[in-house]
Amino acid sequence: MKPVDIQQWVDQYVRSVAPIFFIKIDADHIIQDTNEFTSKLVGKPLIGVHYKEIILDFSGTINFKQLSENPLKTHIINVVTFSGLPQTLLSTFTALNDGYVVLGHVDVEEMESLQKKVLELNNNLGKLNRELHKKNVELKKLNRLKNQFLSYATHDLRKPVSVILTYAEFLEEDADDVLSLEHKAFLKKIKASGIFMKNLINDFLDISMIESGMFKLDRQKLKLKSLLDSAFWRLELKAKKKDININITHDEKLPEMYLDASKCEQVFLNIIGNAIEHSYPESCINVKTIKSGNEVTVLVRDFGVGMSAQQQKNLFNPNKRIRTTKTGGEKSTGMGLLISKKIIEAHGGRIELSSNSGKGTCFKLVLPITQK
Amino acid sequence: MINEQLYQNYFKALLDGNREACFETVQSLLEQKINIKSLYTHLFQRSMVDVGLLWERSKISVAKEHLATCMTQNLMQLVYPILFTDEHLEKKAIVTSAFNEYHQIGAQMVADIFEINGWHSYYLGANTPINDLNKLVQELKPDVIGISVSISFNLPNVVSSIEELRKHFPKTHMIVGGQAFLWGKNYRYKLEQYPLVDCILTLDELETYLLNFDKPTINETG
Incomplete structure (x- = not known):
């Protein structure tokens, strides 16, 4: 067996196998020699290339002469790599007659520590994600219980409020001649508060049904026109009290649609009712239906107080209570619009609005024409 | 549901660090309503044992073993919504x-x-x-x-x-x-x-x- 020349073997190992960074540069800092590992790491031919193309030295702080004063001392350098991510190497600099040799290696200790930390972080992330999913399930259960409680509570509240309202009406009718004016005013307040509370309970019930996913539509084939007319009759008195004129224009091509009659009427009562509440006395409200393609749009336009951009942004947000100015001091629960939005969305439609503060608001209800 | 061919494809993808392929395999099994214990035993556990064996026999590096482990941990998270x-x-x-x-x-x-x-x-x-x-x-x-x-x-x-x-x-x-x-x-x-x-x-x-x-x-x- 031929004896191995150790010098030659080490040289061959460094040039072809070892993960060691090696470049030899001349006095002009141009690379004259390198090894397999360095070429692969950088990912391009290196002979004839200026060192700055592969070693990051933005501020020109690498001073080869100074760094090579102690050839056994390691210095940090950052080398560009084929992956695009720079690689940090611990390197030594050695001066030659006609240039310098740079030898470098990865800091194994640092890589080990980094690897351990990354694994720990990944483990923690997995653990946290598991906890998050588990908590989500618990939160959903709590939310369901909250909705159930809301539903039971509002159901139970409905009955006594109805009794209060019924007896207030009896008193209003039967004891009219024995009550003083002051007591009649008390009775009026009891009735108004009772009605407000009844509406509030109904809104809570609607919200709890929507939240618990028990909100079901009972679609029937019907004419949209008759629903709007019915809402108009029910709101006529409210409008008259403020001398507001409601103009309704229907598209002649309006088809019959599959809608939940009572829920859609609830939406129209809410949107047109809101328009009345926010309109100035002796103004008007325009309601218009338009068939376009496979959709029907209902526009409700008032010329009242309107809304600011911030109010519009938070209008359908259940977590933000919007204070809008009602021109007649009317009271409402503030949940009507949210419920209307959910009803229209359950029909596959959408609600849009445009409003100018002081100039009025236009609500656009878009409903798809469906076969069922 | 997990036959030998499916396992071998998954295992190869795991060793190659092919997250997308592994993700698709697990997602598809979940869509087919695989029993979770079966998924754990015949896919996750088996592959991790095989990865461990390859590492012990010095056929793969520790980095590859860690990558396969991290990928498996991430894949297990796909089960959470039904777990x-x-x-x-x-x-x-x-x-x-x-x-x-x-x-x-x-x-x-x-x-x-x-x-x-x-x-x-x-x-x-x-x-x-x-x-x-x-x-x-x-x-x-x-x-x-x-x-x-x-x-x-x-x-x-x-x-x-x-x-x-x-x-x-x-x-x-x-x-x-x-x-x-x-x-x-x-x-x-x-x-x-x-x-x-x-x-x-x-x-x-x-x-x-x-x-x-x-x-x-x-x-x-x-």
């Missing part, structure tokens, strides 16, 4: 990896099997110091404490943990398990000398253990 339910038995388990043990997939699978069987499982992850474990057991008062160990030289840590826990919680059931017991059979006999300690080596054994634990009542007021 957790809000109906639970009145039973709690704390599951952790042994002190100084950084492999946690085994412990995670065990914790998940507890969940599937209606238990509340609290999964502590890797390398849990005994003092932290003690505190949590004190706080949660679990019915079972599970300790998983993958590397055999961490087995003495399991013994010391059990001895420490026994001092404070003499009546709490404990289970131990993990790959380490394949090489540390003596430890199995040693640990089973402790009262209320069982060595459980497969997910099937775990399910049998849970079925026979006792007859709990459903705590669902819904």
